[in-house]
Amino acid sequence: MNEQRAWWKEAVVYQIYPKSFADSDGDGVGDLQGVIDRLDYVASLGVDVIWLNPVYESPQHDNGYDISDYRAIHEAYGTMEDWERLLEEVHAQDMKLIMDLVVNHTSTDHEWFQRSRRDEDGYREYYIWHEGEEPPNNWSSGFGGSAWEYDDEVGTQYLHLFDETQADLNWDDEAVREDVYEMMNWWLEKGIDGFRMDVINMVSKPEGLPDGDPDKDWVGIEQFTNGPDAVEYLGEMAEATYDDYEAMTVGECVNVDPETASDYVSAEGPMDMLFHFEHMSVDHGDRWLSPSEWELTDLKAVMSEWQTDLDGWNSLYLTNHDQPRIVSRFGDDGEYRRESAKLLGTLLFTLSGTPYVYQGQELGMTNYPWSSLDELDDLQSIGKVEAAIESGEIDEFEDVQQAVRDKSRDNARTPMQWDDGEHAGFTDGEPWLPVNSNYEEINVAAAEADPNSVLHYYRDLVELRTDHEVLVYGDYNLLLPDHESVWAYRMELDDDAVLVALNVDDTETSVTLDDAARTEELLCSNYDPPSETDAALTLRPYEARVYRLEEA
Structure with missing residues (x-):
């Protein structure tokens, strides 16, 4: 908790x-x-x-x-x-x-990078440069291609893990x-x-x-x-x-x-x-x-x-x-x-x-x-x-x-x-x-x-979460971990507990949950209120329900 x-x-x-x-x-x-x-x-x-x-x-x-x-x-x-x-x-x-x-x-337009290019007042160390025309390793950019760009003005490579206009800072430099x-x-x-x-x-x-x-x-x-x-x-x-x-x-x-x-x-x-x-x-x-x-x-x-x-x-x-x-x-x-x-x-x-x-x-x-x-x-x-x-x-x-x-x-x-x-x-x-x-x-x-x-x-x-601390600070307990369309879990905080049942599918699905037999109040649903009161739940396509549970 x-x-x-x-x-x-x-x-x-x-x-x-x-x-x-x-x-x-x-x-x-x-x-x-x-x-x-x-x-x-x-x-x-x-x-x-x-x-x-x-x-x-x-x-x-x-x-x-x-x-x-x-x-x-x-x-x-x-x-x-x-x-x-x-x-x-x-x-x-x-x-x-x-x-x-x-x-x-x-950005390579930043003053720090421009001064680094000119090797002014220690700014060369602000970025990660590598001498020579060939990259020092095989790292790629998150946007495609190599993570190294040859800079004609300097005659060396600089590192950019994203676009070539986004030069990586050298955090090892104090x-x-x-x-x-x-x-x-x-x-x-x-x-x-x-x-x-x-x-x-x-x-x-x-x-x-x-x-x-x-x-x-x-x-x-x-x-x-x-x-x-x-x-x-x-x-x-x-x-x-x-x-x-x-x-x-x-x-x-x-x-x-x-x-x-x-x-x-x-x-x-x-x-x-x-x-x-x-x-x-x-x-x-x-x-x-x-x-x-x-x-x-x-x-x-x-x-x-x-x-x-x-x-x-x-x-x-x-x-x-x-x-x-x-x-x-x-x-x-x-x-x-x-x-x-x-x-x-x-x-x-x-x-x-x-x-x-x-x-x-x-x-x-x-x-x-x-x-x-x-x-x-x-x-x-x-x-x-x-x-x-x-x-x-x-x-x-x-x-x-x-x-x-x-x-x-x-x-x-x-x-x-x-x-x-x-x-x-x-x-x-x-x-x-x-x-x-x-x-x-x-x-x-x-x-x-x-x-x-x-x-x-x-x-x-937003109001539901504000009103129920169990949805903020509660402990999560997964139910039916292997079910291919229903995601069900219980949130618990001290004596408070809620059951969340989600049918992540476009067809009606029925499941049996012990917790469903002790539902006290339907707190939230994206459909008209259901009628079930026992352990069997029949969930409509993409139906979500949140129940408050009676004390065990």
Whole structure:
């Protein structure tokens, strides 16, 4: 049982991708004023925290994750005064604001990298350079191709685990760490409430830069994640920055299991919680471009392991700006879109941990039917497709069109659907990414007017979690682990217990559960109330139920 209480454990986080949230000036790009204009809507969800994706100065090769100035706001989003007004308005709505921290790498336009190129005042050591025209190892970029780029100006290679415009910082250099901590304290002093830390377990690279396993989709991942000094550096960061504030921290950590993650988020660890990717990999297949069918038993096993084996606090998410829409991935975006969207929300809010809701998830927004590479903006998707064509693995985009439709990060980045007007109410101009054609049916205005909408159900889920501590701090007990369509579990806290039963299938399914015979009250369901009172449950397609149980 997680006995130590904390405000961030009891919070619900709403993630805003500002470029796609709301455009206030008609240029087709979302902005800070657009977020301010829609804050009443966000507050109406009952959430406690807003996680704002990067709005810093950036050339926008990777939509802001390539930062050229950590202390300035990108012009398309507004000004620092706009950001300060946003923070003030968020706090006035009794919510908190956490910022994205991207410090594994910077843009090659950043002053640090430009000075590193010129070998000024020790700045050469700020990045990871290798003499010669040949890469020192076989590491690949997460966006396709080699992780090393030859720089004509310097005459050497530099490391970029993502796009070639995103050069990895050398965290072994003390001056780099000091500059990062100074920048973080600058933001904390401005009043932010914490950080979401991008690929933070990549900051420590192994000595000698050894080769990685060439058979892995991301070659070198076992080398450049969880490096020899990663936990130590993050502990130093915590002590130098956010430990002095009542801040919330969540680190995006690639290639971790519960045991490894516990080093980062245990009571003695440097972060409050982390995002892992194990449950996001159940449909990956051998390669990003060749996803496989996923099985409920696999998803259950992974998420159950994180509920029971992690020494620390869980973060709960099923989608974000880097993942497909959950109803298209784990539900049914056709006949049972509404029911499956509600079921997946029920799962998110009835496990122990802090739930993260990504913009549009509360509407049941779906993936976009991409038809050409020209429609895409996502560097990852474009890079992997182009690399596959160049290597001869495929001949053209159409060979992997379905994989891109299933996996592209742009699925989550299509504009927020506010109403059935032109461009879904996102902008008066031409949107930077196409609006999903189903916006006339799936939008905020329609959902507000429909008492049976996914939106209203999400509001009920936030209230349910707030009213029942067992759904926050309870112990998880998996039932029917091998059932191929029903996910059932019991949450227990002292004398309080609830039963959650989810039919993750488009056909009616019957199961027998001893706990079902002692149900006391139906707390939540995405269908009309059922009539069962004994151990047998008949669950309709994508039906979700949450019961309070009598004391055993």
